[in-house]
Amino acid sequence: MIEVNPADENEVFQIISESKKENKKVGIRGFGAHTKREIKPDIIIVTTERLNNFEISENKVIADSGADVKKIREEASQKDLLLPSIYDGSIGGLLALNEISSLSTAYGTPWNFTEWVDFITAFGKIRWRIVIGSQGLFGVITKASLRLYERPNKVFIYERGITDKREFKHELRKLIGLKPIALLVEYEGDSKTFEVHASYITQLELEGYSKDEGIPMISEVSDKNSYIVEIGDFVEDFISVAEKVSPYYMYGIYGVNLLKVYVTDDSLLKDFKYYPRNKPHPVFYKLKRILDFYNIFT
Structure with a gap:
C-alpha cells in the first residue's frame, strides 16, 4: 500500500492521472472510524488530512473534504447555527457515506442539506451531488457547500x-x-x-x-x-x-x-x-462504468 497526502486539487488530479498511466488502483481515506474495507497492498491510498480548510458564511459552510465535521459543528454552534449531523469524521466521509443521524428526521441526509460537491476523476474535476453516498467508487471528493440551520435553544x-x-x-x-x-x-x-x-x-x-x-444517539460498534x-x-x-x-x-x-x-x-x-452496509447502493456500480471508465477507484 502506498499512502499519499495531497495538499490541493491539482495534486489529487496528478495522483489519479499517474495511477491511470501505471494501471494502479486508488482508494480514499479520511479519519473517521466508520465503514472499513480490506486494503490490498498494491493500492494507492489518497488521504485528505491536508485538505482541511472550511469557512462559515451566513447560513452555509464551504469545506474541504478533510475538514473535521465536529469542528464545523462547534464553530457553527457559536454562531447559533446547526450543521445537522453528529458524524465524527471528515466532510468527505460524511458525504461519501451519506451518513444518516437522528437529526435526519427533521433535516434529511447529507444529500438533502448539501448544495454542491466537487470531486476529482481521471477526466478532471466535476461538480455534481451524485457522488454523495458513492463511498469513493468513482472519484475523490475535495470540497463541498453545506447548508446550516438555526440552532434550537433547547431540545x-x-x-x-x-x-x-x-x-x-x-x-x-x-x-x-x-x-x-x-x-x-x-x-x-x-x-x-x-x-x-x-x-x-x-x-x-x-x-x-x-x-x-x-437528541438520541446511535451507538454502533461494527458493520x-x-x-x-x-x-x-x-x-x-x-x-x-x-x-x-x-x-x-x-x-x-x-x-x-x-x-x-x-x-x-x-x-x-x-x-x-x-x-x-459496507458497500454503496447498487446503483452506484452502474454509474461507476461512466464516471470511472478506466476503473481506477476501489
Whole structure:
C-alpha cells in the first residue's frame, strides 16, 4: 500500500492521472472510524488530512473534504447555527457515506442539506451531488457547500421501551404526528422490545416516557452482519422486518426510508430490497462504468 497526502486539487488530479498511466488502483481515506474495507497492498491510498480548510458564511459552510465535521459543528454552534449531523469524521466521509443521524428526521441526509460537491476523476474535476453516498467508487471528493440551520435553544428527548406491537404502532404514529426533530427507533431481538427515542423543541406531556434534554444517539460498534433495508411506510415496514426477519438488532430514523438490520444470515432478508452496509447502493456500480471508465477507484 502506498499512502499519499495531497495538499490541493491539482495534486489529487496528478495522483489519479499517474495511477491511470501505471494501471494502479486508488482508494480514499479520511479519519473517521466508520465503514472499513480490506486494503490490498498494491493500492494507492489518497488521504485528505491536508485538505482541511472550511469557512462559515451566513447560513452555509464551504469545506474541504478533510475538514473535521465536529469542528464545523462547534464553530457553527457559536454562531447559533446547526450543521445537522453528529458524524465524527471528515466532510468527505460524511458525504461519501451519506451518513444518516437522528437529526435526519427533521433535516434529511447529507444529500438533502448539501448544495454542491466537487470531486476529482481521471477526466478532471466535476461538480455534481451524485457522488454523495458513492463511498469513493468513482472519484475523490475535495470540497463541498453545506447548508446550516438555526440552532434550537433547547431540545427535549422522550424515551420508552414497548413490547406490544399494536401499542408500538399507536405510539409511533402519535409521536410522528407531534412533528419530532429526531425520531430513532430500535429493535432488540433478545427481548423483542421496540425502543423509542423522540426529540422535540418544545416540552410535551407524554405518559409513560422518560424525559431529558438532548437528541438520541446511535451507538454502533461494527458493520459486521449489518445490512441496509429499503422501506416504504416507516411504521408498517419496521414491524414487518422485525416479524419476518427476527434480527438480533436493528434501527431506523423516521424520515429516512432505510433500516439498518443486523442478522447472521442475509438470506433472512430475501423478501426485502437490501444491500451490505459496507458497500454503496447498487446503483452506484452502474454509474461507476461512466464516471470511472478506466476503473481506477476501489
